[in-house]
Amino acid sequence: MSSLAYAVSDSMTMLRRNLKHAQRYPAMSLSVVIMPVMMLLLFNYAFGGALGAGISGGPTGGGSYIDYVAPGIILMTATAGAVSTAVGVCVDMTEGIVNRFRTLSISRAAFLTGHVLGSVIQTLIAIALVIGVALAIGFRPDASAVEWLAAIGLLTLLALALTWLSAGIGLVSRTPESASNTPMPLTFLPFLGSAIVPTDSMPAGLRWFAEYQPFTPAIETLRGLLMGTGIGNSGYIAVAWCVGLTLVGYFWSRSAFGRTSKR
């Protein structure tokens, strides 16, 4: 086998290991689904009336509030998945098994790739469940098959970016607790974007931040694909952000993994 074939096979072995962990100890994976589902219910049944009234005259064009908020919350599922990656990587680093992996003649990237792919797969499953709940409580997207595919592609790309970043956070965190706290701001960013309310309803300073942070173009693109609202250049900006963050996360994680030697 070539070294690339080895790298792929080692990554797949690591992926199987992580999926086995998730399957056996589903608590972490469940927490990824529970948070967005709670928010869907909360925003639909508790706040939906008030928020929806404010928005219906605006860019959503009179649809119900669940149609506005669901894409944002679906996207938040990806951030919740990222937190679980940071914890998983950090736990491994503190358990000593990583030192064993390092003394094997295996591809250095395999350990991280296995974690990241495992998390992305779990995140996509969680996203499917959240979409299911959204549909059950009245979300009515008008997307075509191609638009659905594009939406899934965007979500995968975003999950990949966030997961590589979180893998880096997991590597530099000293304890699993700090690994779970550090990515928290990430999970709040969508709130400070257009996930819950349109940015033009925000005060000036926040609005400026909301319009230039990466989640807003991603949310606008997803909403556009699923609900047919205008996307404009958000699509390109979102993809550029995702690719950029993926590269930053990847190289940061690789170098952090090379540096952290042992406990």
Place this chain on the structure above:
Amino acid sequence: MTAPTTAPILTAPPAISALGLRKSYGDKVVLDGIDLTIPEGSIFALLGPNGAGKTTTVQILSTLIAADGGQAQVAGRDLTREADGVRAAIGVTGQFAAVDNLLTAEENLLLMADLQHVPRAEGRRRAAELLRRFELTEAARKPVVTFSGGMRRKLDLAMTLVGDPRIIFLDEPTTGLDPRSRRTMWEIIRDLVVADGVTIFLTTQYLDEADQLADRIAVLDRGRLVAEGTADELKRLIPGGHIRLQFADLTELDAAARHFGAAARDPEELTLRIPSDGSIPTLRAVLDVLDDAAVRAESLTVHTPDLDDVFLTLTGHGTPDTTTEMAR
């Protein structure tokens, strides 16, 4: 006529050789020039107290960390330039268990087989064989979280063996084990060399462990090798134990200490530890010195040799801390 050529070298190259290995963390010099030559198919023990630099040596030789200076070859490959080649030849069982707690014992072994590209069927066969050999067959399907310390150690070693390494590093393989598990571990280690002809590099804090297992022993003290040889050679260096004198107060202790050369004074315990082979004549000599000096000792006890004696004899100071004794 051509110039005479040198005779072909018939002896096999050493499994591990190192020259002038150095490592510092900040200002702290951890390894201060270590030279090693370990022949293939032998058991080598690196003996030293806590903090001597044993783990650091293992980490360098197993490619986990880089040395600051010196060079080393493991399995005929250069440690820095051919790290991957070294990794393909070695197996490492670190000081702390490196098992996947969330998987079962069997899954841990199969994971190692997969990562070392052992074909599936062969991997299963080896896993089953190792589980049997280490008496883990009954626990094979249980998650490792539920394992005792001894079982975990055995699994850890089994994982090291899945890839059929030619050179095995064992960092304090029996520290913290109960006496029975310790003996089992010793047997397993001996069998490895007899049955598979592998080379073993182990570290230990216990002289008796090195004595039981190793063909050659090197004594590490504060990052330097202070002695190297077979167990018998080392034992000839140390007188065979020590005599411990207990005093009533510091004045008596200090008075006595002035009359003994290589003795370790412990002002907290108010004891003096004198190297001795425990024979009647040396015992009498010690009593005579006390008599002549008119110093009164509360009690006297004779001890068989342990690591502290090796240190006392070789370095003129006791072990830097008391963990050796606490760990027993």
